[in-house]
Amino acid sequence: MKCKVYQRAVLFLLSILISSSLMAQTAAERREQLSRMIPQHPGQLGALAPENLAKDRPAPAFDLTGTWFVDLSEGFSNFMYGPPYPEFIGQTKLDFEEGQRARAEGRPYRDAIGQCFPAGIPMIMTRVWPIAMVQLPTVIYMVSNFNNSFRQIFLDGRDYSDPDLVIYSYNGESIGHWEGDELVVNTRYIETYNHFIDTGIPISEDFRMQERMRLLENGEVLEIEHIMTDPNGWVGEWRNTKRWLRVDYTDIGEVECLPDLNDNLPSTQAGQDGLTR
Amino acid sequence: MKPLKFLNNVIYSGAAALALLAVPVTAHHSTAAFDNETVVKIEGEVTQVRWINPHASFKLEGTADGGPDGLWTIEMTAPNVLINQGWKRSSVSPGDKVTVFANPLRNAITLNDGSQGGLYVGVILADGSTLGRTDGEGEGSNR
Numbered sequence: 001m002k003c004k005v006y007q008r009a010v011l012f013l014l015s016i017l018i019s020s021s022l023m024a025q026t027a028a029e030r031r032e033q034l035s036r037m038i039p040q041h042p043g044q045l046g047a048l049a050p051e052n053l054a055k056d057r058p059a060p061a062f063d064l065t066g067t068w069f070v071d072l073s074e075g076f077s078n079f080m081y082g083p084p085y086p087e088f089i090g091q092t093k094l095d096f097e098e099g100q101r102a103r104a105e106g107r108p109y110r111d112a113i114g115q116c117f118p119a120g121i122p123m124i125m126t127r128v129w130p131i132a133m134v135q136l137p138t139v140i141y142m143v144s145n146f147n148n149s150f151r152q153i154f155l156d157g158r159d160y161s162d163p164d165l166v167i168y169s170y171n172g173e174s175i176g177h178w179e180g181d182e183l184v185v186n187t188r189y190i191e192t193y194n195h196f197i198d199t200g201i202p203i204s205e206d207f208r209m210q211e212r213m214r215l216l217e218n219g220e221v222l223e224i225e226h227i228m229t230d231p232n233g234w235v236g237e238w239r240n241t242k243r244w245l246r247v248d249y250t251d252i253g254e255v256e257c258l259p260d261l262n263d264n265l266p267s268t269q270a271g272q273d274g275l276t277r
Numbered sequence: 278m279k280p281l282k283f284l285n286n287v288i289y290s291g292a293a294a295l296a297l298l299a300v301p302v303t304a305h306h307s308t309a310a311f312d313n314e315t316v317v318k319i320e321g322e323v324t325q326v327r328w329i330n331p332h333a334s335f336k337l338e339g340t341a342d343g344g345p346d347g348l349w350t351i352e353m354t355a356p357n358v359l360i361n362q363g364w365k366r367s368s369v370s371p372g373d374k375v376t377v378f379a380n381p382l383r384n385a386i387t388l389n390d391g392s393q394g395g396l397y398v399g400v401i402l403a404d405g406s407t408l409g410r411t412d413g414e415g416e417g418s419n420r
Contacts, residue, residue, distance in 0.1 A: 106383060108309045129331075129355075146331065253357070255330040264327055264334035265352045266382050266394020267310040 044158050047139035052156055057137055060155075061181045062215045064133040064140055067251065068222055068244040070126045079126040080198045081226065081240045092202060092233035098274065099199035110200030110275055114268040116147075116257035117194045120170030121187060121209055122226055124149050126242060132252045140176070145252035153185050160188060168205070170195055183213040194276055197228075204232035220246045311380040311396040313416040317343040319395070323373045324348070328366045331355055335369055336392060337377060344381050348392035351379055354418055363408055369400070376401040378410065380417045 031038070045052040072078050088096045102109035113119050119127055129145035138156035143149070153174040160166070160173055172190035176183050187209045196202055207230040214223050222244040227237050262268040321339015333353040340346045353359060356366075369375060379395030388394055396417035399409030409415075 103309070106309050108307050111307055114307065253330065257331070258329075261332070263389050264325075264336070264350055265332055266350055266386075266388060267308060267352060267396070 041158075041161070045156075047136070047152070047154060047156055052138050053136060055137075055156075058178070060135070060137075061178055061183065062219065064135045064183075064213075064215075064222065066133060066246050066248050068131045068133060069247045069250075070128060071221070071243040071245050072128065076128075078242070079123075079128060081122055081126075081228075081238070082198055086234040086236060086238040088201070088234045090232065092230075095274075096201050099201065103199050108267070110194075110196050111268060112194040112196055112275055114262070114265070115194075115275065116261065118149060118170035118191075119144075119146065120195045121151070121172055121190065122228065123197060124151065124171060125224070129255070130247055130250055130252050131244070143252060145255055147255050147257050148252075163189075168192075172209070181214055183211075185211040185213065187211070200274055202233065204230055206231055207233070216243075222246070308396060308418065310382055310384075310394075311417065312383040313380050313396075315343065315381055316378050316398055316413050316415060317341050317381045317395055318413060319344070319349050319377045319379065321349070321375070321377075323369055323371050323375055325371060326369050328356055330357075333359055333364075336390075337375065341393070344395075345393055348390065349377070349379070350388055350390070350392040350394050351377055351397050352394065353397040368402060368408065373403040375403060376411070378413065378415070 025033070047053075070079060085096070099109050101107075108114075113123070118124070124144050124146065125131070127144055127146035131145065132143045134141045136155075138154065140153040140155065142151040142153070144151075149171065151171040151174065153176045155176050157177075158175065160175060166173065166189045168189050168191040170191050172187040174185050174187040176185040178184075188207075190203065190205075190207050190209075192203050192205055192207070207228070209229075210227040212225040212227070215221065216223055223241060224244075225239065225241045227239050229237055319337060319339050319341045321337040323335055323337045325336040327334050333356050334351060335353075336348060336350050338348050341349065356364070377395075377400050378398040380398060382394045386394070397409065398415045398417040399407060399411040401407050401411055
């Protein structure tokens with residue numbers, strides 16, 4: 001009995017000693033202690049650093065802050081980026097033709113999004129869910145309601161990440177700059193694994209996308225011209241222009257692709273043809 | 278085609294077109310897997326309801342006109358779109374006796390739980406009220 005009391009007293013004293021030694025460390029020291037776990041980009045302040053936000057910059061041509069919804073009023077199929085399509089080459093040409101055959105036969109093909117793979121750019125922009133956008137002087141944050149997919153466009157003049165250190169992602173690394181009344185956004189470092197455009201058109205690691213954004217109709221309409229290149233997949237530029245409507249009367253919500261979601265969705269269990277496993 | 282049926286089709290097609298223009302739509306994936314020219318009528322008891330993004334769904338055990346009897350999994354669009362069509366979270370609950378109209382899978386497969394799959398077109402609820410299209414025709418949407 002006595003022994004247990006002593007043990008508890010020792011544990012209590014030890015916990016006080018540990019907490020007080022932690023309290024004695026400065027925030028900088030504690031950050032240093034955790035630095036191996038915090039992503040680093042030496043020489044570049046974070047987009048939300050007050051010092052970065054406060055830097056002198058020319059005023060932006062417009063502010064995208066708001067909620068937007070892809071304008072499919074001319075037809076639902078406008079969520080796709082073709083036709084017209086560029087001249088596909090090599091395996092991409094064969095994959096495109098297989099996708100077109102599947103569409104004509106009413107057959108699912110490479111339904112990667114249905115299997116919970118991220119839509120990625122450009123398809124995430126035309127999921128038929130609202131997109132919340134928050135524009136700051138240094139960055140634009142976009143959160144699609146669809147699976148709450150996160151995208152950021154840096155405006156703080158930074159360079160692209162080191163190609164040997166960057167971690168490819170489905171929405172890639174986007175850097176924007178202003179050209180007159182347009183925001184020009186260039187994106188690279190895009191993950192290719194089960195990442196398709198339209199009906200099963202693959203991309204390679206050389207895929208690049210430029211978006212030329214402008215606001216129309218007193219800021220009620222966002223227009224984006226997409227210029228996509230992939231020398232391994234098609235010849236020249238694949239261009240497509242789309243519009244989004246400001247829908248500030250709504251909000252985005254939470255959407256999760258749960259591990260067993262597809263147990264209740266018959267179509268996704270039938271839509272796995274052509275995916276990489 | 279009987280005149281009344283034709284009129285029904287015109288009204289429903291027009292309503293569907295207007296709905297496409299007016300109502301926010303959603304999409305997790307393609308509906309190509311479903312035979313949108315066939316409607317199966319399933320009378321039975323609801324065994325499970327999932328009212329969740331990106332797609333609601335429910336299961337019912339019953340007898341089917343136009344398909345096999347047994348357990349069916351009914352795929353639906355997103356709850357926010359269903360709300361715009363008059364649905365509520367409480368519209369269907371486990372234990373309810375309902376009649377469901379659905380487009381079956383084009384190439385029937387048995388799902389993981391042994392059920393058949395269909396895309397929601399309409400339902401006659403336990404209290405006799407209806408949601409969606411319940412005349413045995415129509416094309417479902419998961420958007």
